[in-house]
C-alpha cells in the first residue's frame with residue numbers, strides 16, 4: 001500500500017504521558033506532559049514543551065525546576081484529569097488524592113504514587129511557537145524501592161508503565177527483547 005503524504009505535524013508515537021510537578025512544596029501544581037524525551041546521556045538532559053497559557057508555564061519559568069514523574073496504567077485516569085483541568089481553577093493534587101514528598105536536589109516535590117521521578121533543573125527556556133521548550137539537566141532520580149531487586153537492578157517492567165499515542169492511552173505490554181538482543185550470540189549449552 002502506498003503511504004499518503006500529510007503536512008508536518010506532531011505525530012510521534014508512542015510518547016510518555018508524564019505527570020510533571022512544579023511550584024513548591026507549599027504551592028505545588030501538576031500537569032500532564034506528552035512532549036518530553038531524553039536529549040543527552042552525559043550530562044543527562046531532557047526537555048518538556050509547555051504552552052505559555054498553561055498555569056504551570058510561569059511556575060517552571062520562575063523557579064527553573066520541575067520533576068517528571070512516570071505514570072502507570074493504574075494512574076491513567078489521574079493522568080488524563082491533570083491534562084484537562086488547570087491548577088488555575090483547582091488543587092489537582094488534592095483532588096486526585098496524590099501524595100507529595102520533597103525531592104533531594106530541587107525544591108519542587110515529587111509524586112509518591114509514581115514509581116520513578118526525575119528531578120530537573122532548567123538550563124534554557126526556548127520559545128518555539130505554540131510551546132516553550134524547557135531544556136533541563138536531570139540532577140537526580142528517585143526510584144520506588146519496591147522495584148529495585150537485591151542486586152540493585154531496577155525492574156521497570158514491573159511498574160506497569162503507560163504510554164500515549166495519537167490521543168489514546170496504552171498499557172505497556174509484552175516484552176519483545178532487550179538492548180542488543182538481535183545481535184547477541186546464544187550461550188552454548190555446555191552440558192551437551
Ligand SMILES: Cc1cc2nc3c(=O)[nH]c(=O)nc-3n(C[C@H](O)[C@H](O)[C@H](O)COP(=O)(O)O)c2cc1C
Pocket residue numbers: 017029030031032033034035036049050051053054055056057079080082083084085086087088131164
Ligand atoms: C496526554 C496529555 C498530554 C499533554 N501534553 C502536553 C504537553 O506536552 N505540553 C503542554 O503544554 N500541555 C500538554 N497537555 C495539556 C496540559 O496538561 C493541560 O492543559 C493542563 O490542564 C495544564 O495544567 P495547568 O494549567 O495546571 O498547568 C497534555 C494533556 C494530556 C491529556
